Amino acid sequence: MLTLVLLLLPLISSAITLLFRGSTAKYFALLSAISNLIITVLAYFVFINTDLKGEETQNIFVFNHEWISSPKINFHIAMDGISYLMVFLTNLLLPLIILSGFKREINRSHIFYSLILFMQFALLGVFVSFDGILYYLFWELALIPIYFISLNWGDKNRVSVTIKFFIYTLAGSLLMLFGFICLYWYNPTHSFDWNDLTKFQVLSTHQGLIFWLFFVAYAIKIPIIPFHTWQPNTYQSAPTQGTMLLSGIMLKMGTYSLIRWLLPIVPTAVTEWTPLAIALCVAGIVYASVIAIMQTDLKKLLAYSSIAHVGLIAAGIFAWNIQGIQGSLIQMLAHGINVIGLFYCADIIFNRTQSNNINGLGGIRLTAPKFATYFLIIILGSIALPLTNGFIGEFLLLYGLFEYNTWLAIFGGLTIILGAVYMLRMYQKVALGNSLDANMKFEDVKGTEEIVLLTICILIFAFGVFPKPTLELVEPIAQFITDKAILK
Amino acid sequence: MNTLIYTACLGLFCMLAEIFNLRKWIIPTVVLGLAVIFSLNLNDWNHPSSHYNDMLRVDNFSVAFSGLALLICTFLFMLSSDFYRSEENQKHISDYMAILVFVLCGALMMVSFGNLVMLFLGIETLSISLYVMAGSNRNDLRSNEAGFKYFLLGAFTSGFLLFGIALIYGASNSFNLQDIYTYVSSNGNNISPLFIVGMLLMIFAMLFKISAAPFHFWAPDVYEGSPALVTAFMSTLVKIAAFAAFYRLISNCFLFTLQKAELILTVSCIATLFIGNLTALVQDNFKRLLAFSGISHAGYMLLAIISLQSNTDSVLFYYATGYALSSIAAFAVVIAVIGITNSEKINSLNGLGKKNPILATLLTMAMLSLAGIPPFAGFFGKYFIFSEALRNGYSYLVLIAIINSIIGVYYYLKPVMAMYGGAANQDEIKLPISYSLVLWTCVILSLLLGIFPDLFVTLL
Numbered sequence: 001m002l003t004l005v006l007l008l009l010p011l012i013s014s015a016i017t018l019l020f021r022g023s024t025a026k027y028f029a030l031l032s033a034i035s036n037l038i039i040t041v042l043a044y045f046v047f048i049n050t051d052l053k054g055e056e057t058q059n060i061f062v063f064n065h066e067w068i069s070s071p072k073i074n075f076h077i078a079m080d081g082i083s084y085l086m087v088f089l090t091n092l093l094l095p096l097i098i099l100s101g102f103k104r105e106i107n108r109s110h111i112f113y114s115l116i117l118f119m120q121f122a123l124l125g126v127f128v129s130f131d132g133i134l135y136y137l138f139w140e141l142a143l144i145p146i147y148f149i150s151l152n153w154g155d156k157n158r159v160s161v162t163i164k165f166f167i168y169t170l171a172g173s174l175l176m177l178f179g180f181i182c183l184y185w186y187n188p189t190h191s192f193d194w195n196d197l198t199k200f201q202v203l204s205t206h207q208g209l210i211f212w213l214f215f216v217a218y219a220i221k222i223p224i225i226p227f228h229t230w231q232p233n234t235y236q237s238a239p240t241q242g243t244m245l246l247s248g249i250m251l252k253m254g255t256y257s258l259i260r261w262l263l264p265i266v267p268t269a270v271t272e273w274t275p276l277a278i279a280l281c282v283a284g285i286v287y288a289s290v291i292a293i294m295q296t297d298l299k300k301l302l303a304y305s306s307i308a309h310v311g312l313i314a315a316g317i318f319a320w321n322i323q324g325i326q327g328s329l330i331q332m333l334a335h336g337i338n339v340i341g342l343f344y345c346a347d348i349i350f351n352r353t354q355s356n357n358i359n360g361l362g363g364i365r366l367t368a369p370k371f372a373t374y375f376l377i378i379i380l381g382s383i384a385l386p387l388t389n390g391f392i393g394e395f396l397l398l399y400g401l402f403e404y405n406t407w408l409a410i411f412g413g414l415t416i417i418l419g420a421v422y423m424l425r426m427y428q429k430v431a432l433g434n435s436l437d438a439n440m441k442f443e444d445v446k447g448t449e450e451i452v453l454l455t456i457c458i459l460i461f462a463f464g465v466f467p468k469p470t471l472e473l474v475e476p477i478a479q480f481i482t483d484k485a486i487l488k
Numbered sequence: 489m490n491t492l493i494y495t496a497c498l499g500l501f502c503m504l505a506e507i508f509n510l511r512k513w514i515i516p517t518v519v520l521g522l523a524v525i526f527s528l529n530l531n532d533w534n535h536p537s538s539h540y541n542d543m544l545r546v547d548n549f550s551v552a553f554s555g556l557a558l559l560i561c562t563f564l565f566m567l568s569s570d571f572y573r574s575e576e577n578q579k580h581i582s583d584y585m586a587i588l589v590f591v592l593c594g595a596l597m598m599v600s601f602g603n604l605v606m607l608f609l610g611i612e613t614l615s616i617s618l619y620v621m622a623g624s625n626r627n628d629l630r631s632n633e634a635g636f637k638y639f640l641l642g643a644f645t646s647g648f649l650l651f652g653i654a655l656i657y658g659a660s661n662s663f664n665l666q667d668i669y670t671y672v673s674s675n676g677n678n679i680s681p682l683f684i685v686g687m688l689l690m691i692f693a694m695l696f697k698i699s700a701a702p703f704h705f706w707a708p709d710v711y712e713g714s715p716a717l718v719t720a721f722m723s724t725l726v727k728i729a730a731f732a733a734f735y736r737l738i739s740n741c742f743l744f745t746l747q748k749a750e751l752i753l754t755v756s757c758i759a760t761l762f763i764g765n766l767t768a769l770v771q772d773n774f775k776r777l778l779a780f781s782g783i784s785h786a787g788y789m790l791l792a793i794i795s796l797q798s799n800t801d802s803v804l805f806y807y808a809t810g811y812a813l814s815s816i817a818a819f820a821v822v823i824a825v826i827g828i829t830n831s832e833k834i835n836s837l838n839g840l841g842k843k844n845p846i847l848a849t850l851l852t853m854a855m856l857s858l859a860g861i862p863p864f865a866g867f868f869g870k871y872f873i874f875s876e877a878l879r880n881g882y883s884y885l886v887l888i889a890i891i892n893s894i895i896g897v898y899y900y901l902k903p904v905m906a907m908y909g910g911a912a913n914q915d916e917i918k919l920p921i922s923y924s925l926v927l928w929t930c931v932i933l934s935l936l937l938g939i940f941p942d943l944f945v946t947l948l
Contacts, residue, residue, distance in 0.1 A: 068942045070799070071875050111845070133871075137862045144861065151908045152841070159909035163901060170861075171894045177871070178890055181878045 002043055003077045003128050004063045006087065007121065009036050014117035020110050026102060029113035033094040033120070040091040047084055048473075067134075071184060073192060076131040081477040085329055085470070086127035086256050089336045090249050094120050096455060097244045100344050102448040104240075104351070112153060112241075119145040119245055126253050132180045132192035135261070139253065140173055146238075146245060153239040161237045168230040172217035179213030182206070183265070198264040198484070207269035214262050215277065221254030222310050224277075225284040235303040240347035243299070247306050248340040252332050255310060258317045259325060264484045270320070271485075278318045278404070282411045284311035289418035293425075298346045298356045301426055302339070305382070308415050309335050315412055316397035320485045324400025325478040330470055331393030334381070334463060338390060341378035341456040345371075348449060349430065352442055358426055363435030368444040372431045374453040379427050381460040383419045389463035489539040489546060491529045491554050492596045498522070499589035506582035514585050515569045519562055522592075526558040538602055542664055545602030548948055552805050553599035553732040556812065560725045561592045563816050563926045564717065570920045571717045571823055584624060591617040591721060595729035599736070604653045604663040607733060611649065611697065614726060615642050621721070622714040634713030641696070641706045649693035655686030656741075665740045672744050679745060687742050691749055694737065697730040698786045701759035708767075711779035716826055719775055720819035723782040728808045731789050735804055739796060746796065753794050757885065760787035761892040768899045773832050774822050777899060778815065781858060784896060785811050788873055791889055795877040802948035803872040809944065810857065810865030810937055817854035817930040820923050821847065828917050837903055839912025847919060848907045853931045857938070859900035860893055865937035872945065 013032035061079040125138030150162045220227040235243045288307035295301035316324040365372035384390035402409035498521045536547045594614025601607040623635020659680040660671035699707040711719045764784030771777040792804045829836040841848040857864030874886045
């Protein structure tokens with residue numbers, strides 16, 4: 001039931017937001033997002049005291065109701081460790097994302113905030129669904145608000161960029177639908193339920209087909225090369241809040257789904273195809289990092305750095321050992337926090353200088369020391385300095401990858417070196433040195449801007465210094481997924 | 489049976505209204521009458537009966553599809569009052585309305601026939617009325633072309649249909665569905681070749697009526713040339729009636745001999761999907777785009793017919809309902825926009841998202857439903873069809889259908905992109921109240937169907 005409350009609150013708020021006009025809408029949206037965050041945090045204390053062992057246990061988080069009788073689809077939502085982590089990530093980032101729009105002039109803001117809250121509803125739905133088709137519905141539903149956010153509030157290239165994004169992701173998800181229907185008929189109990197799907201073994205001749213149908217869908221969403229071409233343009237032309245939603249939460253749908261829906265359901269095929277999948281991920285890390293070094297556009301640089309980071313997360317998942325899975329989950333949380341901080345900084349810079357060109361900027365530190373400090377902390381988090389949140393995740397991921405194969409770990413480890421290269425060089429050009437334009441006065445951050453950046457910086461250190469609760473949270477389910485690997 | 493008789497009476501009323509100078513009352517009466525007949529129709533639910541020596545057979549299938557046809561017509565007649573408001577049209581209003589009601593009569597016969605002769609009568613009643621209506625815009629060259637083209641090709645197809653019926657009669661000595669079924673099931677492997685040829689000819693004729701490739705060439709020109717309201721009738725009512733008749737024919741007569749025609753149906757299904765979707769990609773005329781979208785939807789419904797199983801009828805019914813609701817919503821906008829801007833181009837919608845956001849949202853929802861995106865009825869329609877087809881082992885056909893769904897998204901989003909992305913033009917677009925009503929009802933019904941599909945799927 002608690003899950004249902006968490007899920008429905010954004011939906012109801014999204015409808016109510018439409019009734020407001022002017023600035024009331026954004027305050028209401030913020031109120032809704034914060035109350036959902038509070039419920040989530042309170043739920044944590046219920047969560048750690050609830051006995052989640054035994055898949056059939058009826059606990060306060062499970063809500064299972066028959067929805068469609070034939071073919072049988074249940075409205076089955078529940079939470080385990082990874083679901084809770086993703087729900088927490090979503091609800092943690094939403095207030096920050098909403099707050100980051102407070103200083104901007106947004107046309108028809110009631111529709112804008114309504115779409116953001118609707119997006120929150122769909123994303124939460126993806127993370128708590130335990131029925132395949134229900135999960136699929138939320139997966140597609142998440143596409144609609146982000147499409148309209150980008151189409152209505154994006155920059156001048158928005159029309160062609162968003163249609164590419166939409167068709168790309170929809171193509172992947174339709175293949176996944178095909179995979180689910182196949183699973184339904186292969187499965188002797190004829191069910192889409194996750195518990196049923198993980199229990200029975202699909203014939204190994206059928207597993208390959210299902211693997212590829214699912215893999216393409218997730219590879220597009222994550223994105224893993226060569227399915228990434230929609231991503232840099234979309235990040236560039238979407239409004240900042242849209243980019244934050246996309247990079248902070250939506251691409252986690254892909255990595256989350258790898259753990260939830262791919263590994264435990266078709267283990268044999270995963271083992272068979274892992275070398276190729278990991279190779280793609282690691283190649284993506286190197287490729288995206290090299291491109292990021294060459295970028296002069298700040299938003300594009302961040303987009304490519306994001307490809308590199310999630311490539312490592314996906315590689316860690318495919319390594320399929322407890323360190324890899326745990327590391328990927330920690331890193332999903334860390335990357336979500338860091339990347340929205342980075343995009344917010346880029347947005348602040350663009351708003352004051354009307355430029356995204358790294359070579360045309362400089363000397364921000366001279367007039368805006370506070371901003372420069374926050375920016376540096378977020379960058380350090382993103383290049384995984386010890387004591388920041390990025391470190392523990394990347395360490396575990398590389399450890400997991402090393403267990404799988406030494407050479408892959410070496411290439412994967414390049415992400416740390418190359419990441420430091422492009423991030424620090426970018427910081428040097430943007431924030432240090434002398435201002436290229438002597439008349440430009442870069443105003444320092446204050447008010448809501450500072451609240452957002454400060455919160456992000458606190459979170460970066462908090463999760464970096466105390467990773468233990470998060471690790472304990474995800475351990476049982478990571479163990480469950482890893483056991484599947486040993487059983488294969 | 490009562491449904492059919494009452495509807496015919498409504499048609500006669502329209503003709504008589506001219507004499508008694510009741511023109512103003514025609515459309516309200518028809519809309520009200522159809523709503524009453526719709527509720528009377530529900531009385532036949534779970535009361536199967538047969539009439540006129542088994543010419544008409546009322547069962548749950550026919551009641552469901554009659555209800556759908558009546559609902560579609562109620563919506564479309566609500567749109568017609570504004571569509572025919574010009575003085576020139578008002579002169580002929582009773583003719584137009586009467587003929588359109590007779591289209592519905594034909595459709596009702598087609599969904600409840602128990603005898604091949606009745607099928608032919610239904611198809612002819614429907615088609616002849618449509619030939620007239622397609623050319624009803626007398627001063628427009630393209631409307632004349634549409635009527636003429638439709639008539640020539642349609643008449644030719646009627647010949648095929650009749651020839652097929654004659655051959656089947658020759659083989660089985662009966663026009664009655666029950667007798668033909670008995671003949672097929674009792675003769676096993678010994679079925680006369682005449683019967684097979686007859687079946688193929690009838691299938692060709694039906695493929696023409698549902699505008700499946702390669703018999704689809706008439707559809708885009710006729711849809712584009714006809715007045716927009718008539719196009720809406722063709723692509724919703726007529727297509728669904730034809731599909732219901734096709735399904736009834738196959739499930740009652742040809743079930744055992746279908747594998748002889750399976751290759752033909754499969755090829756036609758694949759061709760329909762690809763031709764419909766690929767050609768729609770390059771259209772910039774909204775009406776023509778909807779015509780090709782109708783062709784591609786015929787492809788999906790053909791997939792349901794190929795994978796014919798015990799509960800395919802409810803799947804087909806669900807799909808048809810979802811398709812009809814979203815198409816009517818799209819047509820309501822098209823008709824309104826054509827009336828105001830005098831342009832059928834998609835770019836006449838430019839900037840609608842800013843000028844009339846509610847209308848834009850509703851049209852967007854209709855397009856998303858047609859594209860098969862959840863949570864609208866269009867998604868579950870496709871999902872059920874894919875699921876049934878996969879269960880019966882047609883995985884390659886489902887894969888082709890999925891590829892086509894991906895292609896389809898592009899052109900269904902074209903109007904959406906125009907509304908939100910294009911630069912605004914000057915014309916103010918405001919909908920008459922009846923249009924808003926139809927639009928809202930259709931979109932809300934489509935959403936409800938998408939959220940509670942169980943209400944419908946367990947119906948038949």
